[in-house]
Amino acid sequence: MTTPTIEWTGETDGHLRLLDQTKLPTETVVLDCETVDDVWWAIKKLSVRGAPAIGIAAAYGVVLAASDSHESIKQACDHLATSRPTAVNLFWALDRMRRVADEARDSERAERLLAEARAIHAEDAEQCAAMGRYGADLFEQTLAKGSGILTHCNTGALATGGDGTALAVLFELHRRGFAPKVYADETRPLLQGGRLTMWELMQRGVNATLICDSMSAQVMREGRVAAAIVGADRIAANGDAANKIGTYGVALHCRAHGLPFYVAAPSTTFDLSLSSGDGIPIEQRAAEEITQPGGVAVAPEGAEVYNPAFDVTPSELIAGIITERGVISPVNQQTVAALIG
Numbered sequence: 180m181t182t183p184t185i186e187w188t189g190e191t192d193g194h195l196r197l198l199d200q201t202k203l204p205t206e207t208v209v210l211d212c213e214t215v216d217d218v219w220w221a222i223k224k225l226s227v228r229g230a231p232a233i234g235i236a237a238a239y240g241v242v243l244a245a246s247d248s249h250e251s252i253k254q255a256c257d258h259l260a261t262s263r264p265t266a267v268n269l270f271w272a273l274d275r276m277r278r279v280a281d282e283a284r285d286s287e288r289a290e291r292l293l294a295e296a297r298a299i300h301a302e303d304a305e306q307c308a309a310m311g312r313y314g315a316d317l318f319e320q321t322l323a324k325g326s327g328i329l330t331h332c333n334t335g336a337l338a339t340g341g342d343g344t345a346l347a348v349l350f351e352l353h354r355r356g357f358a359p360k361v362y363a364d365e366t367r368p369l370l371q372g373g374r375l376t377m378w379e380l381m382q383r384g385v386n387a388t389l390i391c392d393s394m395s396a397q398v399m400r401e402g403r404v405a406a407a408i409v410g411a412d413r414i415a416a417n418g419d420a421a422n423k424i425g426t427y428g429v430a431l432h433c434r435a436h437g438l439p440f441y442v443a444a445p446s447t448t449f450d451l452s453l454s455s456g457d458g459i460p461i462e463q464r465a466a467e468e469i470t471q472p473g474g475v476a477v478a479p480e481g482a483e484v485y486n487p488a489f490d491v492t493p494s495e496l497i498a499g500i501i502t503e504r505g506v507i508s509p510v511n512q513q514t515v516a517a518l519i520g
């Protein structure tokens with residue numbers, strides 16, 4: 180990928196440049212964010228999206244207020260925290276930025292905040308690489324070379340500061356010559372799979388096939404896939420995992436067909452303050468995303484709509500969670516605490 184997903188230009192007086200993901204794959208547009216509110220909107224309307232990428236963008240967003248008063252920086256953190264509710268990486272990154280703002284002297288605050296945002300970005304890239312290695316080791320040991328693997332939503336370089344979470348595993352398998360055949364769910368209603376995952380897989384030469392979300396059970400029944408792997412936006416202490424709407428259905432289909440269902444997520448996606456997935460806040464999005472996809476009306480005017488952006492997969496359906504620290508398997512409160520707690 181030639182245009183970076185997230186890039187800070189210059190030093191403390193610089194600004195944030197985001198690859199506008201609402202325009203992909205047909206247009207490559209860079210969004211210049213010069214104010215905290217620009218970043219808030221970019222997150223809200225999914226110009227930047229994916230749990231780790233949201234956290235990184237928000238951290239740089241705080242730097243845009245770094246030369247203001249300490250009080251204004253805290254207000255910037257509070258404002259950015261209202262952009263989207265589900266991905267815990269957003270709140271984790273803002274907590275890190277708040278801590279630095281509180282500790283730093285006035286004269287050094289801007290430099291320290293920029294250094295912290297850069298560190299959050301760089302650490303995520305390293306975590307992606309580690310997840311890629313752990314996941315590829317696991318799949319090489321348990322699946323036949325050339326296996327079909329299903330994925331949902333977009334979990335690649337567009338969603339993180341590095342190569343991705345679930346997609347990092349698939350990229351690493353591709354690099355190792357395992358030749359995975361990837362089935363990408365289109366991911367209704369905003370088509371992150373069709374628009375973004377297919378774009379990333381095809382750019383890297385991975386064998387990729389696009390399917391509608393409603394086809395995954397049939398694809399499994401026909402024996403086309405041997406496993407599924409997805410990302411996560413928030414994982415509770417017992418391993419219940421929230422991810423893009425439709426993920427829970429994929430996990431149930433895997434269970435019905437005796438296939439392993441894996442989640443790949445960095446430690447920054449765990450929220451150990453929640454005992455189960457029941458406490459994870461689920462973002463509700465605008466009705467128009469369903470009634471007028473791409474601005475074209477496909478439902479009667481005034482149709483009532485329910486549009487949750489995420490669902491929760493119970494830990495008992497998850498064969499393993501691939502993290503940068505290793506693989507959690509089986510998935511339960513004890514095994515999560517042993518690696519993440």
Ligand SMILES: CSC[C@@H](O)[C@@H](O)C(=O)COP(=O)(O)O
Binds near residue numbers: 332335412
């Ligand atoms: C590495 S990304 C993991 C998740 O953030 C991803 O699967 C997902 O659900 C993204 O949802 P989105 O609404 O596009 O931000």
